[in-house]
Amino acid sequence: MRVLIILGRFILDFIEEIGGVSLLFWRVLQQGHLIFRNIGNTFVQMETIGIGSIPLVLVTSVFVGAVTSVQAAYQFQGYVPLYYLGAVVGKSVTLEVGPVLTALVVGGRVSAAIAAELGTMKVTEQIDAMEMIAIDPVEYLVLPRIAAATLMLPVLTVFADFLAIVGGMVVAKLAVGVSYNTFESGLRLLFRYQDLVGGLIKTFVFGYIIAFMGCYNGFMTKGGAEGVGVATMRAVVSSCLLILVSNYLLAFLIFRVIFAPN
Amino acid sequence: MNEQCSGPIIELRGVRKRFGRQEVLGGIDLSIGACETLVIIGRSGCGKSVLLKHITGLIRPDEGRILFHGEDITQFGRKSLFEMRMHFGMLFQGAALFDSMTVGENVALPLVKHSAMTDEEIRRTALDKLRLVGLPDVWDMYPAQLSGGMKKRVGLARAVVMDPQVVLYDEPTTGLDPIMADVINVLIRSLQKELDITSVVVTHDIKSAYKVGDRLAMLHEGRIIFSGTPEETARTGDETVRQFIEGRAEGPIRAV
Numbered sequence: 001m002r003v004l005i006i007l008g009r010f011i012l013d014f015i016e017e018i019g020g021v022s023l024l025f026w027r028v029l030q031q032g033h034l035i036f037r038n039i040g041n042t043f044v045q046m047e048t049i050g051i052g053s054i055p056l057v058l059v060t061s062v063f064v065g066a067v068t069s070v071q072a073a074y075q076f077q078g079y080v081p082l083y084y085l086g087a088v089v090g091k092s093v094t095l096e097v098g099p100v101l102t103a104l105v106v107g108g109r110v111s112a113a114i115a116a117e118l119g120t121m122k123v124t125e126q127i128d129a130m131e132m133i134a135i136d137p138v139e140y141l142v143l144p145r146i147a148a149a150t151l152m153l154p155v156l157t158v159f160a161d162f163l164a165i166v167g168g169m170v171v172a173k174l175a176v177g178v179s180y181n182t183f184e185s186g187l188r189l190l191f192r193y194q195d196l197v198g199g200l201i202k203t204f205v206f207g208y209i210i211a212f213m214g215c216y217n218g219f220m221t222k223g224g225a226e227g228v229g230v231a232t233m234r235a236v237v238s239s240c241l242l243i244l245v246s247n248y249l250l251a252f253l254i255f256r257v258i259f260a261p262n
Numbered sequence: 263m264n265e266q267c268s269g270p271i272i273e274l275r276g277v278r279k280r281f282g283r284q285e286v287l288g289g290i291d292l293s294i295g296a297c298e299t300l301v302i303i304g305r306s307g308c309g310k311s312v313l314l315k316h317i318t319g320l321i322r323p324d325e326g327r328i329l330f331h332g333e334d335i336t337q338f339g340r341k342s343l344f345e346m347r348m349h350f351g352m353l354f355q356g357a358a359l360f361d362s363m364t365v366g367e368n369v370a371l372p373l374v375k376h377s378a379m380t381d382e383e384i385r386r387t388a389l390d391k392l393r394l395v396g397l398p399d400v401w402d403m404y405p406a407q408l409s410g411g412m413k414k415r416v417g418l419a420r421a422v423v424m425d426p427q428v429v430l431y432d433e434p435t436t437g438l439d440p441i442m443a444d445v446i447n448v449l450i451r452s453l454q455k456e457l458d459i460t461s462v463v464v465t466h467d468i469k470s471a472y473k474v475g476d477r478l479a480m481l482h483e484g485r486i487i488f489s490g491t492p493e494e495t496a497r498t499g500d501e502t503v504r505q506f507i508e509g510r511a512e513g514p515i516r517a518v
Contacts, residue, residue, distance in 0.1 A: 120361075128320055129358035132351075133372040133420070134344040 024216050027138050028146060034139045035147050042144040048113075049145070049211075050152030053106045057160050060105050064097055065089065065164030066171040073176040082178050086186030089168035091195060095255075098161040099199045100247055103206035106156060107239045111214035114145055115235035118218025119228040127219070137219075146211040153207030154200050161196070198254040205250060206243050213239040267297035270329075271428065271460050272317055277326035279312060286312050287323070288484030296427075299454050299461040301475035303468065303506065305515070308481050310464040311355070314430050317462065318350055319343045348376060351421030351429040355436060357413035359405040359420070365392070366401035369420045376424065391419040395449060411442035415449070422453060429453070431463040435470045447473045468507050472496075480506065482515070 035042065072088045118141060121127050130137050165187070172178040217235035221227045270293045277290040286309040294300050304310050315321040316328060319335050327334045330346055338346065359368050370388040373379055379387065392398055395415040405413060414434060421429055431450065435443035447470050454461050454474075465471055471478055472492045479489040480503050488495070488503045498504065505513030 124356055125354045125358040126360055128315070129352070129354055129360070131320055132318060132347055133375070133424075134347045135371070135375055136340070136344070 020220060021216055024138070024142070024219070025212070028142060028212070031136070031139050031143065035143045038140060038144050041140070042147050045144045045148035046152055049106075049110050049148050050155060053109060053152075053156055054159070056105055056109060057102055057156050058163060060101060061098065061160035061163040062167035064101055065093060065167030065169075068092055068097060068164070069168035069171040070175060073172070073178075082176065083182055084186050084189075085172050085176065085178050086169070086183035086188075087190040088186075089172070089183075090165060090187040090191055093164045093168070094161050094191075094195045094199045096199070096251075098164055099157050099203045099206065100243065102157045102160040103153060103203060103210065103243045103247075104240055106153060107206070107210040107243055108236050110149060111210045111217075111235040111239040112232045114211060114214025115218040115221075115232045116228055118215060119221035119231040122219060122221045123224055123227060142211075142215045145215055146208060149211035150204055150207040153210070154203045157200060157203045161199070194259040198251075198259055201254055202247060202250045205246055209242045209246065210239050213242065267295075267458065269296060270294060271296040271331060272462075273327075273329040274313075274316070275327045275329070277313075277316060277323045277328060279309075279316065279321065279323050285484055287316070290326070290481075290484075290486055292479065292486055292489075294460060294462060296460055297454075297458055298476045299450070299463065299474055301463045301465060301471040301478045302481055303465060303471050303478055304481035305506070306466055309484060310466075310481055311432050313481065314352075314432055314462065314464050317430065318347060318352060348424060349427045351424065351426040353414065353417045353421045353429070353431045353434055355433045357405070357410075357417035359413055359416055361405055363404075364401065365397075365403050365405065365408070365416050368405070368416060369423055372420065372424050388419070388423055391423045392416070394422070394453070395419045396445075411438050411445065414438065414446060418446075418449060418453075422457065422459070425457065426459060428460045428462065431461065431465075433465055433467075434463060435465065435467045443467065443470060444473075446470075450474045468509070482506075 068089050069085065072085055072092075073082060076082060076085065118127070121141075127137050127141075130140065169180060169183045172183050173180060214235045217231040217238065221231040272294040274290050274292040277287055278285070279287040290313065302310050302313065312321060316323055319328075319338060322336060326336075328336055330349075335343065335346060359365075360371070363371070366385070366388060369391060370384050373384045373387060377384065389398065389401065392400065395418050397412060397415055397419070400408065400412065400416070405416070408416065418434075434446050434450065438446065450461060450463065451474055453459060461474070463471070463474055472495075475492055477489060477491055478495045479486050481487075482502060488498060488500055490498065495503065495507065502514045505515050
């Protein structure tokens with residue numbers, strides 16, 4: 001009986017969660033055009049989300065590029081000429097590592113910050129106060145954050161792709177002994193513009209997920225400081241999980257359907 | 263008394279609300295007259311704030327109707343609710359000022375969003391309201407730099423900046439020292455007189471209730487069990503009301 005009660009409660013909570021997410025998703029869709037009334041606010045968010053994340057992206061991508069280079073060289077030993085090192089680093093960075101890792105680190109930072117900010121506003125009744133002065137919190141708080149994250153994540157990813165490749169290139173020279181010219185020729189050899197475009201298309205969706213889950217969990221905050229902590233944690237966990245799941249679905253759609261190999 | 267001040271402005275009929283298994287409002291019937299100051303008293307956690315949020319449409323009832331000027335707001339969509347709220351001001355328990363904005367921006371925000379005034383007119387109007395609450399010099403300060411009493415006064419300035427017909431106060435004196443509490447009481451009274459507004463005050467501070475109220479109503483176990491003028495309240499024979507206003511641990515209301 002106890003198991004049934006727990007199971008029932010879990011199912012009800014799950015349905016409630018899906019309902020809440022769908023409702024906010026619908027309202028964002030419905031009011032999307034109102035973003036033009038909140039351009040100023042959107043620029044502020046673009047600065048916080050985009051420019052504020054640059055140091056984090058810088059460190060992450062340089063080291064990720066470096067480690068990719070070292071690992072690839074190690075796996076090539078005796079089987080693949082090191083001439084292909086640039087090709088492998090370029091491919092893996094633009095297709096997968098750049099977009100996904102940037103989304104995960106920016107997601108952790110940004111969705112947590114959004115959930116904590118909106119969650120605090122919720123528990124201190126600032127969201128209610130906004131409603132009372134006839135300002136729609138979805139229009140004023142959610143739309144600018146979603147627009148900013150959706151636009152800035154691709155920009156950050158281009159930046160991260162570039163830095164990761166540079167990181168890989170430097171390490172290839174210093175640690176593996178592959179010259180810049182050789183690395184670059186390898187990079188050019190297998191590069192297809194679809195790799196870059198496909199990787200970047202994914203990041204628009206990741207950016208949306210990051211801001212959306214931050215806002216949703218912020219709005220759902222209950223209680224006091226503890227509630228804000230829970231909301232922040234849920235925002236980070238849910239946005240990271242959704243990024244990983246949607247990454248597979250998008251990769252399938254982009255590389256098996258849209259840019260399908262002949 | 264002017265013409266606007268006749269008849270009820272807000273009516274609640276059979277309003278019920280449950281949160282999970284707990285029934286918070288169990289059939290509320292209440293009429294609030296135009297230009298009157300109604301004080302709703304009751305123990306902490308008895309549903310007073312929930313009742314206030316029903317009046318503004320922030321919470322929808324499970325059953326019952328809430329009428330504003332005879333129109334049922336429970337049937338309103340978001341747009342109509344927002345239009346209705348232009349006639350309302352609300353002072354929240356913790357003032358609910360926007361942390362990221364200065365005091366001036368907080369008070370001016372409703373005007374920036376909803377009026378056709380120029381920046382200069384907005385600034386002048388917002389400053390007038392800050393002067394009204396006795397804080398003309400805090401324009402550029404942030405809420406974090408203000409004391410509790412100052413925050414409430416700024417919250418009050420923001421609540422009345424659009425010259426609303428109704429102002430709702432959620433525990434306006436809670437957490438303030440007795441002198442600051444009285445400052446707020448005097449302000450509520452003077453705003454009501456100067457601006458001819460209807461006020462609904464929710465509080466468990468009996469002193470404040472007597473001071474500001476034209477009429478007191480007591481909410482207990484989800485129902486309005488008493489309603490009367492401060493004099494009638496003081497003379498009532500209802501044991502539950504007597505226990506509450508006298509602040510006794512013994513009586514029909516169980517303390518724990």
